[in-house]
Structure formats: C-alpha cells, structure tokens
Amino acid sequence: MGLNVDLLRESFALVIEREPNLTHRFYGILFSRYPQVKPLFGRNSAEQQEKMLAEALVAVIDRLEDASWIEEKLMAMGAKHVDYGVTDAMYPWVADALITAMAEVAAADWTPEHRKAWTDALDAIASLMQRGARVYCADRPDAPALAAQAGG
Numbered sequence: 001m002g003l004n005v006d007l008l009r010e011s012f013a014l015v016i017e018r019e020p021n022l023t024h025r026f027y028g029i030l031f032s033r034y035p036q037v038k039p040l041f042g043r044n045s046a047e048q049q050e051k052m053l054a055e056a057l058v059a060v061i062d063r064l065e066d067a068s069w070i071e072e073k074l075m076a077m078g079a080k081h082v083d084y085g086v087t088d089a090m091y092p093w094v095a096d097a098l099i100t101a102m103a104e105v106a107a108a109d110w111t112p113e114h115r116k117a118w119t120d121a122l123d124a125i126a127s128l129m130q131r132g133a134r135v136y137c138a139d140r141p142d143a144p145a146l147a148a149q150a151g152g
C-alpha cells in the first residue's frame with residue numbers, strides 16, 4: 001500500500017494510550033457532523049459497536065504489511081457494509097471523523113505528516129471495502145440499491 005506504517009502505528013498507540021475511548025469520541029463527531037448516518041446504526045449497542053470498530057482498527061494496524069490478509073478482510077467487511085446501507089460517499093465522512101478524533105486527542109503532537117499518513121491509510125481501506133462491496137453487489141443483483149450508487 002506504500003503507507004507510512006511506523007507513523008501510523010506510533011500515532012495510534014499514542015492516541016489509544018491517552019484516550020482508550022477513542023471510538024466513543026469518534027462516534028460523537030461522526031453523528032454531530034453527519035447526522036444522516038445515525039439511522040444506519042442500532043443493530044448492536046453503541047458500546048458493542050465501539051468495541052468492534054476499535055478491534056477492527058487494531059487488527060488492521062497490526063497487519064498493515066500483510067497485504068493478502070488486509071485485502072481479504074477488508075473486501076469481506078465492505079460486502080457486509082452493503083447490508084448496513086453504507087454507500088461509497090460515506091467513507092470520507094468516517095475518515096474525517098476518525099482523523100478529527102485522533103487529532104483532538106494527540107493535540108500538540110499531531111502533525112501534517114500524521115494527517116497525511118492517516119488520510120492515505122483510510123483511503124486505501126475505503127478502496128478495498130468499496131471493491132468488496134462492488135463484487136458483492138455484482139454477485140447479488142437483489143442487494144440494496146447500492147449497486148447504482150457505487151457507480152462502477
């Protein structure tokens with residue numbers, strides 16, 4: 001992926017150490033900036049959802065160099081997200097909320113290099129999830145209206 005793996009790991013560790021509840025903060029920012037996504041959530045309790053997101057992020061950060069694992073997991077996760085009603089347009093919102101939450105926690109230690117490293121990583125994650133979504137929709141013409149919105 002050509003990502004700045006050291007910077008990603010180091011900054012994630014710093015942020016989690018300072019704010020173990022990062023994902024709680026993330027959802028607060030996501031729902032206040034993009035209230036339109038709120039109705040998509042609710043299958044699981046907020047607490048459960050926060051835990052799943054944190055675990056997914058840790059798993060991805062841990063295996064950043066393992067391209068085939070990343071590809072397989074993220075494409076499968078993207079397919080599942082089709083059924084949650086997630087569209088391509090929403091991925092930048094999630095990236096924005098996550099980067100904002102991390103920048104707030106890291107405060108004076110957050111640099112333009114951090115922003116760039118995280119933007120690149122979340123772009124790469126989104127691309128793979130969106131690819132998985134597209135494959136899933138192609139296999140299942142009855143998948144929610146997403147095929148049209150995904151746009152190719």
Ligand code: HEM
Nearest residue numbers: 037040041042043044052053056080084086090091094125
């Ligand atoms: C960085 C990209 C993302 C990651 C790593 C991620 C991760 C996860 C994980 C681990 C789950 C738990 C269930 C599962 O494994 O499928 C989940 C569920 C979910 N995600 Fe994501 N997600 C991402 C992007 C998005 C986006 C862009 C949206 C759109 C708002 C979204 C909305 C949801 C919803 C609605 C659920 C189900 C919530 C519920 O159970 O109530 N996710 N996500």
